[in-house]
Amino acid sequence: MTKPSHPPKPNPGTESPSTLGRDNRPKLEEEQIAGSEEQDWFAPLVRSHSRRVFGLLYRMVGNAGDAQDLTQDVFLKAWLHREQLRDPARATPWLLRIAANAAIDFQRARLPHRTGASLDDESHGELRDSMQAPGLLPQEALLQSERHRRLWAALKVLSPKERAAVVMRDLEGVPNQEVAAALGCSMITVRTHIASARIKMRKHLLKEEEKGK
Amino acid sequence: MSHPREEWLALEATGDLSWWRAALLRRHVAACADCAARVQEYAGLSTELRGLPSPEPPSGLSAQVLAAVSLNQDPAIPRPRLVPAWMALSAVAALALLVVGVGIELRAPIQSPVVVRTQPTAPEVTARPTLETPRAPEPSVRSVVFTDLNQAEAARDRAYLKALATRQPVSVASTLERWTETAEQQQKVQLRLLAGPRAELLRSHALPGRVEIVSLPGAPLEIVSAQTSLSEGRLLDPAVTVRNTGSRPVKDFQIVWTFRDAAGGEYRARIAPARRAVAPGQQVALADTLAFETGRTGPEAEIVGVRVFLRSAEFTDAQVWVPERKALEARGVGQFLPLSQESQRLWAAYRRSGVQALLAELPQK
Numbered sequence A: 001m002t003k004p005s006h007p008p009k010p011n012p013g014t015e016s017p018s019t020l021g022r023d024n025r026p027k028l029e030e031e032q033i034a035g036s037e038e039q040d041w042f043a044p045l046v047r048s049h050s051r052r053v054f055g056l057l058y059r060m061v062g063n064a065g066d067a068q069d070l071t072q073d074v075f076l077k078a079w080l081h082r083e084q085l086r087d088p089a090r091a092t093p094w095l096l097r098i099a100a101n102a103a104i105d106f107q108r109a110r111l112p113h114r115t116g117a118s119l120d121d122e123s124h125g126e127l128r129d130s131m132q133a134p135g136l137l138p139q140e141a142l143l144q145s146e147r148h149r150r151l152w153a154a155l156k157v158l159s160p161k162e163r164a165a166v167v168m169r170d171l172e173g174v175p176n177q178e179v180a181a182a183l184g185c186s187m188i189t190v191r192t193h194i195a196s197a198r199i200k201m202r203k204h205l206l207k208e209e210e211k212g213k
Numbered sequence B: 001m002s003h004p005r006e007e008w009l010a011l012e013a014t015g016d017l018s019w020w021r022a023a024l025l026r027r028h029v030a031a032c033a034d035c036a037a038r039v040q041e042y043a044g045l046s047t048e049l050r051g052l053p054s055p056e057p058p059s060g061l062s063a064q065v066l067a068a069v070s071l072n073q074d075p076a077i078p079r080p081r082l083v084p085a086w087m088a089l090s091a092v093a094a095l096a097l098l099v100v101g102v103g104i105e106l107r108a109p110i111q112s113p114v115v116v117r118t119q120p121t122a123p124e125v126t127a128r129p130t131l132e133t134p135r136a137p138e139p140s141v142r143s144v145v146f147t148d149l150n151q152a153e154a155a156r157d158r159a160y161l162k163a164l165a166t167r168q169p170v171s172v173a174s175t176l177e178r179w180t181e182t183a184e185q186q187q188k189v190q191l192r193l194l195a196g197p198r199a200e201l202l203r204s205h206a207l208p209g210r211v212e213i214v215s216l217p218g219a220p221l222e223i224v225s226a227q228t229s230l231s232e233g234r235l236l237d238p239a240v241t242v243r244n245t246g247s248r249p250v251k252d253f254q255i256v257w258t259f260r261d262a263a264g265g266e267y268r269a270r271i272a273p274a275r276r277a278v279a280p281g282q283q284v285a286l287a288d289t290l291a292f293e294t295g296r297t298g299p300e301a302e303i304v305g306v307r308v309f310l311r312s313a314e315f316t317d318a319q320v321w322v323p324e325r326k327a328l329e330a331r332g333v334g335q336f337l338p339l340s341q342e343s344q345r346l347w348a349a350y351r352r353s354g355v356q357a358l359l360a361e362l363p364q365k
Helices: A030-034 A042-061 A064-080 A090-111 A113-117 A123-132 A138-156 A160-171 A176-183 A187-212 B006-012 B020-031 B033-050 B061-071 B083-099 B150-165 B169-188 B198-203 B324-328 B340-363
Strands: B114-118 B190-191 B207-209 B209-215 B221-231 B234-244 B250-261 B266-273 B283-287 B290-293 B303-315 B319-322
Touching: A030 B250, A042 A064, A042 A090, A042 B061, A064 A090, A064 B324, A090 A160, A090 A176, A090 B250, A138 A160, A138 A187, A160 A187, A176 A187, A187 B006, A187 B033, B006 B020, B006 B209, B020 B033, B033 B207, B083 B207, B150 B169, B150 B303, B150 B319, B150 B324, B150 B340, B169 B340, B198 B221, B198 B234, B207 B319, B209 B221, B221 B250, B221 B303, B234 B250, B234 B266, B234 B303, B266 B290
Parallel strands: B209 B303
Antiparallel strands: B114 B319, B190 B290, B207 B221, B221 B234, B234 B283, B234 B290, B250 B266, B250 B303, B303 B319
16 A cells, blocks of 8 residues: 655644734735645645535535535545545545535534525525526526426435435445445445435425426 | 335436346336336436536635645644654753753753743754663753744743642643643634635624733733634634733744633634734734634534633744743643643653653652
8 A cells, every 4th residue: 555645744833824914814825835845745635626525515515605614624624634544546535535424414413494595595596507508598598407406406305314425426426335435334325325315306306396387 | 017116216227226136127127117217217317416517616715725724733743753763862862961061050940931042943963872861951951952932832841840740749640631631622623714705794793702811921022902703603803912011022922812612611723923023112913814613513612702822922032932831820721732742752651651650750859
């Protein structure tokens, strides 16, 4: 097994670069971070995976603000527990596992009415509208948008673990073995979650179509 | 005709069924139009889900994450040795010899705020593997050449623990245990950089939080005011104003913020290096645009108290002031400082061989 090339954890008392000072507000520039030898290994990992982690989290929690906060949390957890990553080639499933667990914990911590609201909130609508396929006629775009809205709403009826399984498997194309590793369960349990999720979603969509008639 | 279980149909749609169940199912589906249609329906659902548009992450997300990571470096974890242990220990031993060699006067434990001289670079030493038990420079030395703040704090803590060992030997272990436990809990506190409309929303709902300024005797800088605001269990945008009340110009200083939640836990929020000079009589205002949070939710996560104190001040003449450990403990903020390497070494001795080994590391003379 290859040893990770990442450097050791920091020295006591040297906590962080300065962000104090009214004239020296935190710069969200990469130069600020690049100064640390410690993070030379971590920065490329963040850059190459932040989009995917954000995407997974967005699909699991259903709103951009929470997904953005959780993305920070995921990489912070990854940073604090970086010694767990023994093989850098396994960074993707490792990060997806942290992300899936963060999203499940987040959803469980939220009251049911808050979780429900988040999937229909304004930021979700804005993102959905901005993501419609180019080249569609207005009417086609409207139909597609409506179908997407229903799919998002159907995802909402799933339990956190079912949603995690179906998002990773169907939306992200993660193999079952890695979904099982991410969720800390067997592949049989993953298949049970996926089957149950699809059945619930289909029923929900049928009910919605009935209502629409 | 009996139909297969719905779960089989849902899994067959994407080839997730085990081969023998799939074989049974396909034989049935070939003769059952309803089940064939259902499999197609599930396959269509899976395809549609895969086609859901991928959201664009907010611009600057990677940079924001990296900045948050850089603010959350855990100071309580020591850097693993980069040189062989014998070489490092020999160097410390040689430094101890050198210090003794230049005739520095040994006195009683330091009772006043510790001021140690720093040098731009570490003194060059030759390894002399003649000392059997090398350890950090003795804290009872009135004036010792140190290279940085960590060494100053290590010496101060050693002096404190040594004095404690003389009076109450048993409480040395419990003191170290309390410091260690608090240092371990620090990993749970996270800093989040606030940006974008969400940050504005949080700020618009924030209420001013009361900050208790912990004054420490002998400090060359006085914290004259401190403000922060609180919103949804987060501490936002802490700001302080400090004044140099002494006669010596200060080159840099560090501020420590702590917060207490409704569950009664108190945590260090941040040690903020100012990177600002303060001339005698001058007043300097500093502000962070950050949020602190524990990652917990619910009523218990609500922040009910915030404290701020001065960790250190570095003078322009290369001396460092650190507060007396006794004063830090009396005010209940000592445990929020990073565990010095000296304290870690002593704690390791205690864990390895018990209280006698710990006391042996702290000679009572």
